Amino acid sequence: xxxxxxxxxxxxxxxxxxxxxxxxxxxxxxxxxxxxxxxxxxxxxxxxxxxxxxxxxxxxxxxxxxxxxxxxxxxxxxxxxxxxxxxxxxxxxxxxxxxxxxxxxxxxxxxxxxxxxxxxxxxxxxxxxxxxxxxxxxxxxxxxxxxxxxxxxxxxxxxxxxxxxxxxxxxxxxxxxxxxxxxxxxxxxxxxxxxxxxxxxxxxxxxxxxxxxxxxxxxxxxxxxxxxxxxxxxxxxxxxxxxxxxxxxxxxxxxxxxxxxxxxxxxxxxxxxxxxxxxxxxxxxxxxxxxxxxxxxxxxxxx
Amino acid sequence: xxxxxxxxxxxxxxxxxxxxxxxxxxxxxxxxxxxxxxxxxxxxxxxxxxxxxxxxxxxxxxxxxxxxxxxxxxxxxxxxxxxxxxxxxxxxxxxxxxxxxxxxxxxxxxxxxxxxxxxxxxxxxxxxxxxxxxxxxxxxxxxxxxxxxxxxxxxxxxxxxxxxxxxxxxxxxxxxxxxxxxxxxxxxxxxxxxxxxxxxxxxxxxxxxxxxxxxxxxxxxxxxxxxxxxxxxxxxxxxxxxxxxxxxxxxxxxxxxxxxxxxxxxxxxxxxxxxxxxxxxxxxxxxxxxxxxxxxxxxxxxxxxxxxxxxxxxxxxxxxxxxxxxxxxxxxxxxx
Numbered sequence: 001x002x003x004x005x006x007x008x009x010x011x012x013x014x015x016x017x018x019x020x021x022x023x024x025x026x027x028x029x030x031x032x033x034x035x036x037x038x039x040x041x042x043x044x045x046x047x048x049x050x051x052x053x054x055x056x057x058x059x060x061x062x063x064x065x066x067x068x069x070x071x072x073x074x075x076x077x078x079x080x081x082x083x084x085x086x087x088x089x090x091x092x093x094x095x096x097x098x099x100x101x102x103x104x105x106x107x108x109x110x111x112x113x114x115x116x117x118x119x120x121x122x123x124x125x126x127x128x129x130x131x132x133x134x135x136x137x138x139x140x141x142x143x144x145x146x147x148x149x150x151x152x153x154x155x156x157x158x159x160x161x162x163x164x165x166x167x168x169x170x171x172x173x174x175x176x177x178x179x180x181x182x183x184x185x186x187x188x189x190x191x192x193x194x195x196x197x198x199x200x201x202x203x204x205x206x207x208x209x210x211x212x213x214x215x216x217x218x219x220x221x222x223x224x225x226x227x228x229x230x231x232x233x234x235x236x237x238x239x240x241x242x243x244x245x246x247x248x249x250x251x252x253x254x255x256x257x258x259x260x261x262x263x264x265x266x267x268x269x270x271x272x273x274x275x276x277x278x279x280x281x282x283x284x285x286x287x288x289x290x291x292x293x294x295x296x297x298x299x300x301x302x303x
Numbered sequence: 304x305x306x307x308x309x310x311x312x313x314x315x316x317x318x319x320x321x322x323x324x325x326x327x328x329x330x331x332x333x334x335x336x337x338x339x340x341x342x343x344x345x346x347x348x349x350x351x352x353x354x355x356x357x358x359x360x361x362x363x364x365x366x367x368x369x370x371x372x373x374x375x376x377x378x379x380x381x382x383x384x385x386x387x388x389x390x391x392x393x394x395x396x397x398x399x400x401x402x403x404x405x406x407x408x409x410x411x412x413x414x415x416x417x418x419x420x421x422x423x424x425x426x427x428x429x430x431x432x433x434x435x436x437x438x439x440x441x442x443x444x445x446x447x448x449x450x451x452x453x454x455x456x457x458x459x460x461x462x463x464x465x466x467x468x469x470x471x472x473x474x475x476x477x478x479x480x481x482x483x484x485x486x487x488x489x490x491x492x493x494x495x496x497x498x499x500x501x502x503x504x505x506x507x508x509x510x511x512x513x514x515x516x517x518x519x520x521x522x523x524x525x526x527x528x529x530x531x532x533x534x535x536x537x538x539x540x541x542x543x544x545x546x547x548x549x550x551x552x553x554x555x556x557x558x559x560x561x562x563x564x565x566x567x568x569x570x571x572x573x574x575x576x577x578x579x580x581x582x583x584x585x586x587x588x589x590x591x592x593x594x595x596x597x598x599x600x601x602x603x604x605x606x607x608x609x610x611x612x613x614x615x616x617x618x619x620x621x622x623x624x625x626x627x628x629x630x631x632x633x634x635x636x637x638x639x
Contacts, residue, residue, distance in 0.1 A: 194417035197377050198477075202431040202484065203404040216421040 032293035053095035108234035111171035119179025127187035144177035186218035228291030314383035345544035358535030408481035414473035425461035471502035550626030
């Protein structure tokens with residue numbers, strides 16, 4: 001009798017869509033659900049930044065240098081209360097952080113999406129064609145992964161210059177290789193399954209088999225790893241911007257804000273560097289926690 | 304109309320393991336030859352007449368599935384030639400090749416691996432129709448529903464994913480997918496061995512119904528002798544990549560000629576026999592196809608092995624009007 005109930009429960013579990021299972025898995029974990037909520041709030045704040053911030057930190061005309069380095073909570077000449085203080089240019093830190101969040105998220109997401117696309121295609125081609133194509137692509141991947149990513153990105157950016165688009169390209173170039181390797185491994189397993197043979201038996205075009213059979217069945221683990229890699233892309237961007245080769249000064253990301261406030265840390269004006277720092281930590285930590293839970297739910301091993 | 308419907312002529316399929324870097328260096332230095340090839344299918348000739356059901360029997364690992372894949376065009380043969388309606392399929396291109404691929408369909412062994420888990424049943428069955436535009440777009444759904452009904456599946460299942468079905472239902476989906484492109488030859492690679500016994504009978508009956516309705520030809524690969532005897536007109540017995548005996552089902556099961564066939568048929572469990580049979584199971588295991596024994600591949604396990612069996616590989620020779628066997632017991636009189 002109990003055995004019957006157990007089998008029933010198992011069947012029910014097997015019949016619940018994976019999506020629902022994962023959602024339940026996240027909801028039942030306070031850290032994961034907390035992280036999900038934090039991410040939702042941060043993304044919302046970033047999206048709504050132009051509407052909710054008291055000041056446009058990129059519009060130099062609206063800044064007043066007289067208001068520079070005001071402590072959190074002080075009210076400036078323009079009548080705005082700066083809840084998180086101002087920086088050396090008299091920029092409202094709250095506004096700057098929200099706009100910085102926008103830049104950081106934009107760079108992190110687009111770079112990850114780009115790297116995912118390049119890596120998936122490369123991995124898929126390597127797995128499907130094998131032989132020389134596989135050898136060539138995988139040697140490039142080995143070569144890319146052999147260098148510390150920060151070093152490659154630094155060299156790249158110092159030769160092509162600063163800019164949001166350039167940072168995205170640099171991060172894409174250092175991150176695609178890990179997706180390629182994962183994708184290849186997953187596709188190699190799927191390729192041996194009989195449904196691929198069935199597709200060959202129907203004389204379906206290679207492009208069709210790759211796109212509609214191999215890709216959807218291999219990409220699961222890669223997507224999960226990508227969700228964790230958004231955090232590392234954001235960290236990488238912050239590091240590059242902190243080092244002064246990332247985004248331009250006129251469009252500061254969180255990393256650049258930290259760099260700007262860095263010199264005032266020891267003079268007691270902690271807020272210029274610490275608040276963007278807290279925002280960055282919150283964002284990266286939430287992304288990592290959620291990504292990690294996703295990884296466990298889908299039972300994927302890390303790169 | 305004398306052309307053979309389907310023929311495998313001297314077909315072999317080898318698998319070569321990819322040499323490692325060190326092996327390649329050693330080979331390049333001339334120390335050793337290239338690594339040995341695994342002869343999954345070794346010089347097999349098989350003619351199939353239209354409308355016939357040919358059973359292909361053998362132990363696990365004897366090359367049955369590889370032969371099935373060569374027949375359907377999933378794997379190219381390493382040597383030899385596959386003929387479909389009298390034309391060698393390697394010479395077919397474009398439309399003719401597609402026609403061969405579609406007309407010769409395969410039903411797979413594992414109903415869990417043979418259906419794309421990310422596609423709904425309706426998409427899966429109608430896929431080839433859609434991609435190759437075999438029927439007008441608005442008729443794909445109709446054709447799909449038609450074959451699903453034919454294999455006994457509820458039409459309400461069109462929007463479900465394969466994982467929501469049982470093994471037997473999945474196998475029906477696989478059959479429907481093959482039937483959707485209107486094949487005339489079905490190669491079934493152990494289509495019921497992964498199913499429960501109760502379901503096996505249903506699926507086999509389905510195969511027979513479909514055959515009657517559509518006038519199909521079958522190559523039915525199996526290691527279940529009971530099933531093969533039940534449905535086949537002719538039976539081929541395979542051992543280590545070669546056909547060792549072929550003949551009509553009734554004759555072969557009544558009086559097997561090759562010692563290996565004899566051993567196989569002796570091993571069929573019987574529910575009716577009361578008397579105790581002298582049952583001597585085959586000794587030993589299937590030798591490695593990487594280094595098959597010299598001479599007759601079966602000689603290490605054969606109770607009739609003679610000196611010649613260790614040296615000369617017996618050819619497949621005709622021993623009665625519709626029967627051939629590859630054994631020195633039957634060929635010595637003519638060859639010497």
